Amino acid sequence: MIDRIRSLLAVIEEGSVNRAAVRLRITQPALSRQMKLLESEVGGRLLERGSSGVTPTGLGHALVKVMRPVVDSYDAALADVRRQARGFRSELRVGFLISAAQPILTPALERLRNTHPEIKLKLHDMSPKEQIDALEAGEIDLALIGQEGAVAARDFHSLKLGSLGVCAALSSGDPLAARKRIAIKDLAGRDFIGADEDHMPGRNRWIASLCRSAGFKPRFLSIIDGITHMLSMVASESAVTLLPDYFRAASHPGVTFVPVADANARWDLIVLWQRGKTSAATTALVAALKATAS
Template identity: 85%
Template sequence: MIDRVRALLTVIEEGSVNRAAVRLRITQPALSRQMKLLESEVGGKLLERETSGVKPTGLGHTLVKVMRPVIDSYEAALAEVRRQARGSGSELRVGFLISAAQSILTPAMERLRKDHPEIRLKLHDMSPKEQIDALKSGGLDLALIGQEGAVAARDFHSLKLCSLGVCVALSNGDPLACRKKISIRELAGRDFIGVDEDQMPGRNRWITSLCRTAGFKPRFIATTDGITHVLSMVASESAVTLLPDYFKTTSHPGITFVPVSDARARWDFIVLWQRGKTTACTTALVEALKEAALKISGSPLPP
């Protein structure tokens, strides 16, 4: 229908079906058929003939008034999509975990501003689940996500930026809080705090897998909606949880972060982006993220 509406606008601008057909590079009978189909779709006459040509009826005027903004919006959106397809789009909508921003996203943005000042980022602090949903709905172009991104990797382009160590979050008064390192095996029998799987899909399974590798199954006494609440419960309940080790550089009231000594305990940092042709802007941001990730991980990932 939108093509027929655009054809109607051309007919009205030209005041003639013949001149409009020439402008549209179609035959006059074909254009006349389009106008009849459009009148059938809207349920009324849109054009009336005069000796000097054609003019819109009252219904035609109404259709033009209502549909012109729609056509303009459609054309602008289509132009933006085409720019993105050519790799010339200059804006990226990026989802991220606030806890990860300082370690990877912030330095990546500094590199991007230096090398590609034309690229604009619209940043959205979102939980992993919100990021995945926004990618699926088209609300994000790229998501900087953690281990949880693995569950959605098959639906998008994905890249493991780096593999980080793991730390234990303990209350300040915990006997293990004074240690320089802790083996996960030493947490057997301890109470764990988990996170709502709706917000961080796969996070509790990741903790469970690490504990099983160490020879025990973790006992989750509670799950809550977000890392901040998890840490508050760790402090109040004298419980524990496992986190990526970039948390060592953060602070939370009543909490001590101690690295784990298990060499196989790792947490993957993943970036996801929309399938299809990868734009130049997306490539530039992914490269900047890889460079920032290399600095915190210390070694490149295998190709």
């Protein structure tokens, strides 16, 4: 039907079936048949034919008012898909962790705006699991994710942007909170706050692995579904958790972030994007993220 609607628009704009047929590069009888088929589909006359030419009926005006935006949207969407097929995309949908935005994403986006001002960005603050699910569903093009991205790296293109240090989140009244640095073994016997697998897959395994390397098995007091709630539990329960080092620039009432000295205590920052032909926009943002992280 979209082609017949487009033909109707041409007839109305030209005021003549003959002139519209020339513009559309089809024969006049073929165009007349299209109009009759369209009128049959709609259920009423769309055109008045008179001595001065062809004009739309009231129903024709109503159809044009409703369908012109649809045709324009269809044409724009098709043009965008064709650009994607050639490796170009004017819009880039990015999932990210809000905690990683200030040190990594924000500077990278500034680089991207300077080099590719034509790219339109849609940013989505998502938990790690939400990013992975959105990538799998094709709802985002790229995910800036932490250590959790390692569990999904086999399903997407991936790049480790960097390996960051680790800090311990401690209750501000904890004796260890006064130290400049601690070792993970200093946390033996403490209650840990863990992360819900549905929000941060692999986070608890990462913490457990670091603790095992330090000679003990962590005891998880609670499993929490978000960083803010996790830090509140650290403060209220005098528990601990391990986080990437960029949290040291954050603040939370009753919580102190202390750097971890263990050489093997690292947090990988990973970018994931869809497999297949990579768009120029995605390539540009990955390059900007890599340059910022380095």
